[in-house]
Amino acid sequence: MAEPDLDEMPSRGVIDLAGLQVDTYYTVVVATAVVLLFILKAVWPSKKLAPGPRPRPFVGNLYEVKPVRFRCFMEWAEKYGPILSFWMGTTLNTVVSSAALAKEVLKDQDQFLSGRPLTRAAARFSRNGQDLIWADYGPHYVKVRKLCTLELFTHKRLEALRSVREEEVGGMVNAIYNDCQTGAGTVDVKTYLSAVAFNNITRIVFGKKFVNQDGEIDAQGKEFKAVIAEGMKLGASLKTSEHIKYLRWMFPLQEEAFARNNARRDNLTKAIMQEFATGGGDRGSDADSAGSSQHFVNALLNFQKQYDLSEVTVITLLWDMITAGMDTTAITVEWAMAELIRNPDVQRKAQEELDNVVGYERVVTEGDFRDLPYLQAVAKEALRLHPPTPLMLPHKATEDVKVGGFDIPKGSTVHVNAFAIARDPSTWKDPESFRPERFLEEDIDIKGTDFRVIPFGAGRRVCPGAQLGLVLVQIMLGRLLHHFTWSPPEGMRPEDIDLTERPGVVTFMLKPLQAVATPRLPSALYRTV
Numbered sequence: 001m002a003e004p005d006l007d008e009m010p011s012r013g014v015i016d017l018a019g020l021q022v023d024t025y026y027t028v029v030v031a032t033a034v035v036l037l038f039i040l041k042a043v044w045p046s047k048k049l050a051p052g053p054r055p056r057p058f059v060g061n062l063y064e065v066k067p068v069r070f071r072c073f074m075e076w077a078e079k080y081g082p083i084l085s086f087w088m089g090t091t092l093n094t095v096v097s098s099a100a101l102a103k104e105v106l107k108d109q110d111q112f113l114s115g116r117p118l119t120r121a122a123a124r125f126s127r128n129g130q131d132l133i134w135a136d137y138g139p140h141y142v143k144v145r146k147l148c149t150l151e152l153f154t155h156k157r158l159e160a161l162r163s164v165r166e167e168e169v170g171g172m173v174n175a176i177y178n179d180c181q182t183g184a185g186t187v188d189v190k191t192y193l194s195a196v197a198f199n200n201i202t203r204i205v206f207g208k209k210f211v212n213q214d215g216e217i218d219a220q221g222k223e224f225k226a227v228i229a230e231g232m233k234l235g236a237s238l239k240t241s242e243h244i245k246y247l248r249w250m251f252p253l254q255e256e257a258f259a260r261n262n263a264r265r266d267n268l269t270k271a272i273m274q275e276f277a278t279g280g281g282d283r284g285s286d287a288d289s290a291g292s293s294q295h296f297v298n299a300l301l302n303f304q305k306q307y308d309l310s311e312v313t314v315i316t317l318l319w320d321m322i323t324a325g326m327d328t329t330a331i332t333v334e335w336a337m338a339e340l341i342r343n344p345d346v347q348r349k350a351q352e353e354l355d356n357v358v359g360y361e362r363v364v365t366e367g368d369f370r371d372l373p374y375l376q377a378v379a380k381e382a383l384r385l386h387p388p389t390p391l392m393l394p395h396k397a398t399e400d401v402k403v404g405g406f407d408i409p410k411g412s413t414v415h416v417n418a419f420a421i422a423r424d425p426s427t428w429k430d431p432e433s434f435r436p437e438r439f440l441e442e443d444i445d446i447k448g449t450d451f452r453v454i455p456f457g458a459g460r461r462v463c464p465g466a467q468l469g470l471v472l473v474q475i476m477l478g479r480l481l482h483h484f485t486w487s488p489p490e491g492m493r494p495e496d497i498d499l500t501e502r503p504g505v506v507t508f509m510l511k512p513l514q515a516v517a518t519p520r521l522p523s524a525l526y527r528t529v
């Protein structure tokens with residue numbers, strides 16, 4: 001072994017200016033780190049956070065979160081357990097993935113975990129939470145939520161709007177039938193579902209149909225779609241900087257574009273409200289249970305004074321209903337149809353039930369639901385396996401709390417992975433298979449009381465539109481199955497239908513469902529509109 005060259009060795013005890021500089025540098029770095037640690041400890045004294053992937057400086061785990069987030073968190077849960085934490089830049093996030101922990105978040109600690117984290121875009125669209133969806137839990141939220149429960153989503157109002165729903169699904173069947181007759185062959189299922197969801201929600205919320213009998217959209221409808229499309233583009237334009245608070249100044253918002261979009265939305269909504277206020281629209285009285293006058297614009301105009309609602313709240317609330325109610329129902333039915341084509345036995349069983357109960361001389365109506373337990377089970381099973389908002393909406397801790405023995409600091413974000421919970425093999429037998437029978441073998445509620453399956457969330461922030469969403473899904477499914485037999489495009493096997501999800505807050509199929517619809521009822525029943 002060669003001897004070390006003593007001339008090259010640093011000599012102890014000898015003053016070395018270069019060495020001193022290096023030493024000083026390290027001393028400063030270490031001292032800064034120690035001071036920072038002390039400051040952090042003072043702000044967040046000895047927090048016991050849930051385990052999770054090791055965060056990197058500044059960005060945290062931002063670049064490890066895969067685009068389909070609920071799947072990524074499900075994988076992480078296998079490694080770190082049913083409660084895990086990670087950092088999106090400077091924000092701490094906790095994810096729970098078991099029914100027991102969901103109960104802790106949404107029931108036991110609900111009082112302190114019902115805030116909403118606001119992105120800058122959500123803050124602009126909701127005018128800093130003057131709506132319902134993005135309002136923090138507090139007096140404003142409680143007031144608006146009460147209005148939803150006591151006035152908007154009442155059984156009476158939903159019943160009165162039944163004719164609207166049935167008329168629109170009739171239109172959907174008609175459109176599919178016409179396309180089948182003109183030899184369309186394979187159809188893009190989502191096109192029909194999106195159209196029916198659009199017509200239903202705009203009629204329920206705005207009391208207006210923006211599309212005429214020939215399927216042509218009017219000027220207000222075009223503006224409506226343009227406002228939504230522009231809003232989505234603006235919302236999506238926020239990137240990494242959104243998560244790293246101290247970098248936000250480097251990426252200022254397109255404030256003017258947001259303001260313009262809000263102004264377009266306000267003008268459109270005010271014009272529609274004006275039509276009703278001056279009697280041009282289908283106003284009616286709120287006590288009048290006759291169908292279409294029960295829409296939400298009418299209700300809000302009637303209750304605005306009593307609930308002391310600002311114009312901004314009325315407008316943002318109406319748009320909350322549009323954004324929360326439209327895609328969710330269409331997505332659920334698209335997934336359900338994909339499963340029904342992949343599982344022809346289930347499809348046949350649902351059709352046998354419809355044939356026995358409804359027959360071949362009339363169309364299925366919502367009044368038939370109580371006699372169609374298998375159809376109801378199909379809808380529940382679709383929502384179990386494919387909840388359209390798999391991570392629900394994010395919650396924010398408004399106080400320091402403990403969940404599963406771990407700290408959730410005030411201000412941090414909490415997610416409930418409804419997708420993972422509904423596929424948990426420790427609670428569900430054969431969880432990945434589409435088997436509606438499981439809901440007949442056991443009476444399982446899916447609207448927020450049984451934490452094993454919570455597609456609508458649970459607790460204070462449970463979806464107020466759950467019942468409406470469910471009847472919309474059931475009537476769409478009922479008509480699609482009663483009127484048509486569904487099969488994969490020619491040359492494709494049922495099991496080849498791709499069930500990959502598209503990234504996003506709401507989860508569309510990555511490859512929109514293509515299918516062949518074969519009419520199965522007398523032709524007169526396709527022309528009910």
Ligand code: HEM
Pocket residue numbers: 132133134145320321322324325326328329332387388389392393394455456457458460461462463464465466468469470473
């Ligand atoms: C299949 C259909 C639907 C599903 C699966 C669904 C699911 C959900 C979920 C998971 C949440 C979040 C719960 C939470 O944050 O804890 C939510 C919130 C909400 N949903 Fe729905 N939803 C559906 C349909 C509808 C419809 C039709 C409407 C209204 C027309 C609606 C209006 C709302 C509103 C306003 C909120 C916010 C509630 C709040 O923050 O307090 N939803 N929904």
